[in-house]
Amino acid sequence: MTTFTETRIKIPMFSPSRVxxxxxxTMTQLVRMKTFYFLLVFAVLVAAIGNIDxxxxxxxxxxxxxxxxxxxxxxxxxxxxAIVATALLIPRDLEDRTxxxxxxxxxxxxxxxxxxxxxxxxxxxxxxxxxxxxxxLMLAYKQSGFIADExxxxxxxxxxxxxxxxxxxxxxQRQGVRPELAVAALASFLKSSVVAVMTILISTFASxxxxxxxxxxxxFLIGHAHGMMTDxxxxxxxxxxxxxxxxxxxxxxxPDFQLFSFSEGIVIGAEVVPRVVWSMGFLTGGYLFxxxxxxxxxxxxxxx
Amino acid sequence: MPSxxxxxxxxxxxxxxxxxxxxxxxxxxRRKMNTAxxxxxxxxxxxxxxxGQSALMGMLGGLRTLVATGxxxxxxxHFDNADWDANRKSLLLATYLEPTEESxxxxxxxxxxxxxxxxxxxxxxxxxxxxxxxxxxYTRDAIELGxxxxxxxxxxVEIRKQMAEVYREKIKDPCxxxxxxxxxxxxxxxxxxxxxxxxxxxxxxxxxxxxGYDHLVNLYWEGSHNHLPTLIKKILVLQEELxxxxxxxxxxxxxxxxxxINRRIKKPKPLPGGxxxx
Numbered sequence: 087m088t089t090f091t092e093t094r095i096k097i098p099m100f101s102p103s104r105v106x107x108x109x110x111x112t113m114t115q116l117v118r119m120k121t122f123y124f125l126l127v128f129a130v131l132v133a134a135i136g137n138i139d140x141x142x143x144x145x146x147x148x149x150x151x152x153x154x155x156x157x158x159x160x161x162x163x164x165x166x167x168a169i170v171a172t173a174l175l176i177p178r179d180l181e182d183r184t185x186x187x188x189x190x191x192x193x194x195x196x197x198x199x200x201x202x203x204x205x206x207x208x209x210x211x212x213x214x215x216x217x218x219x220x221x222x223l224m225l226a227y228k229q230s231g232f233i234a235d236e237x238x239x240x241x242x243x244x245x246x247x248x249x250x251x252x253x254x255x256x257x258x259q260r261q262g263v264r265p266e267l268a269v270a271a272l273a274s275f276l277k278s279s280v281v282a283v284m285t286i287l288i289s290t291f292a293s294x295x296x297x298x299x300x301x302x303x304x305x306f307l308i309g310h311a312h313g314m315m316t317d318x319x320x321x322x323x324x325x326x327x328x329x330x331x332x333x334x335x336x337x338x339x340x341p342d343f344q345l346f347s348f349s350e351g352i353v354i355g356a357e358v359v360p361r362v363v364w365s366m367g368f369l370t371g372g373y374l375f376x377x378x379x380x381x382x383x384x385x386x387x388x389x390x
Numbered sequence: 391m392p393s394x395x396x397x398x399x400x401x402x403x404x405x406x407x408x409x410x411x412x413x414x415x416x417x418x419x420r421r422k423m424n425t426a427x428x429x430x431x432x433x434x435x436x437x438x439x440x441x442g443q444s445a446l447m448g449m450l451g452g453l454r455t456l457v458a459t460g461x462x463x464x465x466x467x468h469f470d471n472a473d474w475d476a477n478r479k480s481l482l483l484a485t486y487l488e489p490t491e492e493s494x495x496x497x498x499x500x501x502x503x504x505x506x507x508x509x510x511x512x513x514x515x516x517x518x519x520x521x522x523x524x525x526x527x528y529t530r531d532a533i534e535l536g537x538x539x540x541x542x543x544x545x546x547v548e549i550r551k552q553m554a555e556v557y558r559e560k561i562k563d564p565c566x567x568x569x570x571x572x573x574x575x576x577x578x579x580x581x582x583x584x585x586x587x588x589x590x591x592x593x594x595x596x597x598x599x600x601x602g603y604d605h606l607v608n609l610y611w612e613g614s615h616n617h618l619p620t621l622i623k624k625i626l627v628l629q630e631e632l633x634x635x636x637x638x639x640x641x642x643x644x645x646x647x648x649x650x651i652n653r654r655i656k657k658p659k660p661l662p663g664g665x666x667x668x
Contacts, residue, residue: 147493151463154455154458157455158456162456165452249582253581310450313432314432314433338405345416345420345423345429347429347454348428351427351428353455354455355427356490357426358426362419362422372408376404376405376408380401383397
């Protein structure tokens with residue numbers, strides 16, 4: 087006679103290994119979408135901008151241009167990728183019915199959300215690291231060339247002292263490879279993390295990927311511009327009370343993405359304040375926590 | 391007991407609570423980043439009005455540095471075409487977008503104060519009166535733009551250097567030149583020659599000759615590191631021009647005279663075969 091005994095497997099409330107499994111699955115899914123081709127475009131762009139010979143521009147200006155274009159493109163890639171990749175994930179899992187398979191297993195919904203977000207963030211980090219390396223290589227190559235040319239030119243000129251040559255070299259070095267540039271890349275990562283978690287939140291109640299992408303871009307633009315728009319409206323309406331209230335509501339509900347654009351200042355040579363960078367890291371952590379919590383609140387009650 | 395609040399209300403409340411917590415933190419971070427120059431200041435309303443639609447969208451999308459670079463590249467194109475007004479507009483927009491970027495201001499003053507007047511000087515067909523009016527307009531504008539730059543970057547040595555060049559080379563105003571060199575003194579990164587140049591140009595400024603002379607003499611007595619031919623020559627000329635009592639004169643030979651003597655006593659190099667041509 088066969089007897090059946092009920093076996094109860096204790097499922098932990100939260101399992102990092104399950105999260106990591108979902109994250110790696112997400113990475114594979116995104117890599118298969120061939121989004122990394124963007125890196126080729128980036129490489130071509132960096133090579134092109136590095137080889138543009140602007141005759142009327144000084145070597146310092148040329149280095150600055152390479153930096154600004156490269157880091158600007160890195161920033162666009164990071165936030166755009168965060169929006170598009172994240173917006174595609176949940177609807178695609180729904181379409182492929184993968185979501186049902188995952189959720190029918192002992193996987194909690196929060197693990198699923200964190201896993202998806204982690205997958206996107208790891209890919210963004212890897213892409214940013216690659217682009218950053220490419221950009222540094224180009225900068226280092228151009229910087230050494232400019233310095234050699236400058237020294238040659240100044241040595242040939244009459245009445246130029248060694249101190250003056252050193253001063254000029256320092257000026258070029260200031261616009262070349264600096265450790266602070268890594269913080270600029272980190273700033274792009276922090277910004278794209280907040281964008282990704284905001285997109286996850288939208289995608290938990292959105293009806294389609296397209297809706298998620300458009301709404302996320304819209305919120306991103308508002309989040310970027312509400313400081314400027316507030317100034318503008320208050321200036322136009324001479325501090326109208328209703329406008330003031332409206333702008334406060336915007337500020338409370340939408341992330342301030344302008345604050346995350348501190349890579350712009352660093353790229354053009356501003357000094358990095360480590361305490362501020364740490365604070366920005368904690369702020370990003372706060373956004374991730376609160377937005378994931380809200381996403382979970384919606385996702386828990388979502389019927390599939 | 392289940393909560394009676396609907397889910398959407400809970401979400402709005404969480405968002406608002408988070409907003410209330412992060413608002414002061416964000417405001418404080420913004421202030422700190424603005425002070426450190428990590429965050430670029432908001433462009434003025436006039437800048438937004440002058441920008442094209444796509445540039446404005448780019449800026450709102452967080453691509454300020456890219457848009458500014460676009461304007462900068464545009465300014466190079468206008469420079470190549472000697473379209474000075476378009477060059478000015480592009481560079482000015484770049485400064486609106488990145489007001490703390492020193493090189494934009496320096497470029498603006500350089501193009502407006504040096505290149506545009508130099509281009510005018512080569513225009514043979516332009517009537518003389520028009521040339522003079524434009525010359526005056528360009529150089530004055532360069533100085534005004536430099537002053538606007540200094541409002542944004544009060545510690546900038548490079549903008550002052552460029553303004554000094556405009557005053558010296560194009561406006562031929564020794565007083566203005568001296569003012570720029572004086573302002574450089576004590577600033578980080580000021581060139582070593584700034585102190586001497588301040589004295590040279592102050593001594594050429596009408597009514598300030600004696601002040602300039604005193605400054606140069608003080609430099610001379612500071613030590614032998616300042617005993618440069620130009621400084622000595624300048625003091626020798628000034629002490630005669632300003633009727634300085636002879637006991638206060640510096641006891642130096644005229645460097646130009648010394649140079650002439652050196653030239654005279656310089657032995658000619660022997661030609662191959664040891665032939666010397668006197």
